[in-house]
Amino acid sequence: MNYQEVWQAALGELELTLSRANFTTWFKQTGLLALDDGAATIAVPNTFTKTWFEKKYHAAILKALSHASSGSVKNVLYQVDARPVSAVPIMDANRPTGRFTAAAGAPARTSFAQDPTNAFGLNPKYTFDSFIVGKQNEMASAAAKAIVDRPGQIYNPLFLYGGVGLGKTHLMQAVGNAIIARLPQTRVLYCTCERFTNEFIQSVRSGHAKEFRDQYRNVDLLMIDDIQFIAGKKETQEEFFNTFNHLHQSNKQIILTSDRPPKAILAEERLLSRLEWGLTSDIGQPDFETRIAILEAKCKEKNFPIDREILTAVATTVTSNIRELEGALIKIMANCQLRNIKPSVDFVKQILQSFSSSAGKRSTTPKQVLAIVAEYFDVPLVELLGASREKRLAHPRQVAMYILRQELKVSYPAIGVEVGGRDHTTAMHAFDKVSHNKDEDLKLKQDLEVLKEKIYSVSV
Ligand code: ADP
Numbered sequence: 001m002n003y004q005e006v007w008q009a010a011l012g013e014l015e016l017t018l019s020r021a022n023f024t025t026w027f028k029q030t031g032l033l034a035l036d037d038g039a040a041t042i043a044v045p046n047t048f049t050k051t052w053f054e055k056k057y058h059a060a061i062l063k064a065l066s067h068a069s070s071g072s073v074k075n076v077l078y079q080v081d082a083r084p085v086s087a088v089p090i091m092d093a094n095r096p097t098g099r100f101t102a103a104a105g106a107p108a109r110t111s112f113a114q115d116p117t118n119a120f121g122l123n124p125k126y127t128f129d130s131f132i133v134g135k136q137n138e139m140a141s142a143a144a145k146a147i148v149d150r151p152g153q154i155y156n157p158l159f160l161y162g163g164v165g166l167g168k169t170h171l172m173q174a175v176g177n178a179i180i181a182r183l184p185q186t187r188v189l190y191c192t193c194e195r196f197t198n199e200f201i202q203s204v205r206s207g208h209a210k211e212f213r214d215q216y217r218n219v220d221l222l223m224i225d226d227i228q229f230i231a232g233k234k235e236t237q238e239e240f241f242n243t244f245n246h247l248h249q250s251n252k253q254i255i256l257t258s259d260r261p262p263k264a265i266l267a268e269e270r271l272l273s274r275l276e277w278g279l280t281s282d283i284g285q286p287d288f289e290t291r292i293a294i295l296e297a298k299c300k301e302k303n304f305p306i307d308r309e310i311l312t313a314v315a316t317t318v319t320s321n322i323r324e325l326e327g328a329l330i331k332i333m334a335n336c337q338l339r340n341i342k343p344s345v346d347f348v349k350q351i352l353q354s355f356s357s358s359a360g361k362r363s364t365t366p367k368q369v370l371a372i373v374a375e376y377f378d379v380p381l382v383e384l385l386g387a388s389r390e391k392r393l394a395h396p397r398q399v400a401m402y403i404l405r406q407e408l409k410v411s412y413p414a415i416g417v418e419v420g421g422r423d424h425t426t427a428m429h430a431f432d433k434v435s436h437n438k439d440e441d442l443k444l445k446q447d448l449e450v451l452k453e454k455i456y457s458v459s460v
């Protein structure tokens with residue numbers, strides 16, 4: 001446990017409040033340099049970012065740091081530090097203050113060609129050992145393990161998809177790390193699709209297309225993370241598929257991850273079918289037992305035992321995202337360590353409050369949603385669920401069905417059952433109608449906003 005993890009917890013909070021693009025642009029290359037007497041010093045890559053942080057994000061950063069440290073951080077300074085972020089020294093809480101230790105992990109490398117090892121872009125902490133298997137990722141992890149034994153020969157490509165923070169990157173990199181451990185000569189290349197795209201564009205512009213090509217084709221295992229980013233980028237898609245074909249023909253393994261299935265990324269059949277050549281496997285949300293198992297494993301890994309009662313509170317509050325689950329745990333550990341106390345249930349509940357707004361929506365039940373909608377439109381709940389198709393009832397009913405689908409992700413048949421035993425086609429029709437109308441109908445749009453607020457603020 002070190003101060004860097006306080007920054008990680010703060011980043012976790014900032015990430016939730018910013019758009020993905022903004023978050024990546026501004027916060028990727030940052031680190032916590034020092035934490036002295038309530039003042040945190042953040043390393044930023046250049047003066048431009050420094051100015052921007054001071055002007056635009058200061059309040060948000062301070063707030064997030066203050067939360068992450070339970071009020072210990074009272075001021076934030078920014079310091080330009082041109083070293084790559086993984087080379088920024090981090091303070092280790094277990095050492096006497098003022099001493100710095102080098103950050104764990106390899107220093108950031110600028111290019112594959114300069115990389116002295118064969119494992120470009122891999123984070124050594126993402127291993128199979130630290131990956132907890134539950135029902136939601138059983139098949140994906142079995143496929144990933146099978147690939148380690150016979151790369152390029154069974155599932156090629158392996159296409160993993162699932163929501164944010166569910167372990168796609170971890171599992172993908174575990175394959176890379178395991179292969180390198182088994183066969184150190186294997187050339188492994190991991191990169192984000194964003195990086196692939198940017199490098200491709202850069203290489204074309206600067207007349208280095210060949211170098212780019214060679215770099216991505218001279219590998220035994222190519223892993224591209226968040227491939228959905230390629231959607232709508234025609235030239236990058238072409239280039240990617242040329243690389244893909246080249247590797248596939250020579251039986252080199254390809255692994256891809258995405259937050260959506262292949263069909264939702266590519267319109268062109270010619271390209272789409274390639275993604276589906278191998279094995280497509282989804283990763284779902286972890287159930288309660290898996291969440292507890294993950295928390296227990298993380299406690300063990302960090303050598304910071306926490307009572308089961310407290311872990312239960314965490315696993316009940318943070319339900320749908322493993323990154324958030326980990327963030328909550330780190331926050332608890334950081335707080336207890338900074339204050340030198342043992343975690344108590346009350347204290348932990350207080351810390352978990354910042355997670356409950358996002359968790360609240362997940363734990364709101366369909367029954368609560370129906371009650372909220374009935375009250376909002378001022379119609380009796382029994383009538384909302386009843387058979388009458390009067391407009392004063394039909395409209396709120398459709399809105400309720402829309403919300404159940406859109407926000408709670410209830411299946412159409414289950415919505416039908418919840419809303420007075422209707423057919424699933426009725427629920428589908430309601431969802432389509434409201435989805436379609438909400439863009440033109442200002443009143444409807446506002447109604448949905450307000451209802452969403454109400455639903456998310458239901459206490460957990
Ligand atoms: P994704 O790529 O799907 O957004 P990540 O792979 O980045 O998600 O996972 C988010 C965090 O949760 C990482 O720190 C990862 O180590 C952890 N994590 C995800 N799934 C598991 C799991 N099954 N067991 C242990 N840790 C996990």
Ligand code: MG
Nearest residue numbers: 168169170225
């Ligand atoms: Mg990822």
